[in-house]
């Protein structure tokens with residue numbers, strides 16, 4: 111439709127974001143880590159990131175390329191792998207999200223090279 115043609119990047123990133131949310135089956139990445147519940151989180155993670163924050167940035171058109179969106183995705187995953195111990199569900203969810211997200215983002219790059 112017209113909307114997609116006028117703002118192809120926004121449309122591709124929205125589709126990507128929905129696919130990432132669908133894979134976050136334990137809802138580990140859906141919202142910012144609650145600092146009240148996790149008081150030492152900011153001792154380890156200097157730039158928190160999560161899927162709801164990425165969605166807000168998308169709506170505000172803060173991503174100019176697929177690469178910029180990917181940078182926040184990588185930040186979100188690397189924060190998770192830095193904070194959580196390897197023997198936790200959260201850490202495993204981070205590894206799985208990294209694998210599945212990279213596949214989705216690389217495919218979007220191939221399908222829409224002019225948006226990167």
Ligand SMILES: CC(=O)c1c[nH]c2ccccc12
Pocket residue numbers: 138139143144148189190193194200
């Ligand atoms: C994404 C992530 O690291 C977390 C998501 N929910 C959490 C709850 C406690 C500690 C870490 C987390």
